[in-house]
Amino acid sequence: MTTPPVGIIMGSQSDWATMREAAMLLDELAIAYESKIVSAHRTPDRLWEYGKTAVDRGLQVIIAGAGGAAHLPGMMASKTRVPVIGVPVQTKALSGVDSLYSILQMPKGFPVATMAIGSAGAANAALMAASILALQDADVAARLDAWREALSASIPEEPTDD
Numbered sequence: 001m002t003t004p005p006v007g008i009i010m011g012s013q014s015d016w017a018t019m020r021e022a023a024m025l026l027d028e029l030a031i032a033y034e035s036k037i038v039s040a041h042r043t044p045d046r047l048w049e050y051g052k053t054a055v056d057r058g059l060q061v062i063i064a065g066a067g068g069a070a071h072l073p074g075m076m077a078s079k080t081r082v083p084v085i086g087v088p089v090q091t092k093a094l095s096g097v098d099s100l101y102s103i104l105q106m107p108k109g110f111p112v113a114t115m116a117i118g119s120a121g122a123a124n125a126a127l128m129a130a131s132i133l134a135l136q137d138a139d140v141a142a143r144l145d146a147w148r149e150a151l152s153a154s155i156p157e158e159p160t161d162d
């Protein structure tokens with residue numbers, strides 16, 4: 001089977017409600033992806049294998065979402081040079097600030113491109129992935145440009161009462 005350019009990984013099934021925002025945006029941009037549950041704590045061997053094979057499989061960007069002690073994006077960045085975009089999933093206990101800090105504060109040498117907490121972050125992760133792919137793919141670049149222009153065009157110049 002051909003490897004898609006984007007891998008969406010997440011720590012738990014419970015993250016999918018957030019991470020499907022990334023998947024839906026990639027669908028809109030006609031960018032192929034795979035989606036997998038890969039937990040840093042519950043399935044460390046799966047994480048290891050995914051990171052170890054990412055370059056050889058041909059993945060070009062990894063979007064990694066996790067909540068709480070959100071070690072998945074950082075561990076994946078430690079294991080592969082494929083760019084990792086991190087999405088902090090919003091937690092009940094600490095509203096996702098724990099996820100954000102866990103993903104953001106990487107030591108020098110292993111960066112994670114960290115997005116906003118929650119669904120906006122997941123959607124932006126897809127757009128960031130598209131921007132990276134667009135550097136080498138004119139078709140993706142054209143679709144991304146069109147998407148951005150449509151969003152701008154949808155914003156009214158003046159507010160209304162209703």
Ligand code: RP5
Nearest residue numbers: 011012014015066067068089
């Ligand atoms: C993290 O723990 C996952 O990324 C998820 O956000 C959080 C809670 O997981 P579940 O207990 O819902 O499976 O590893």
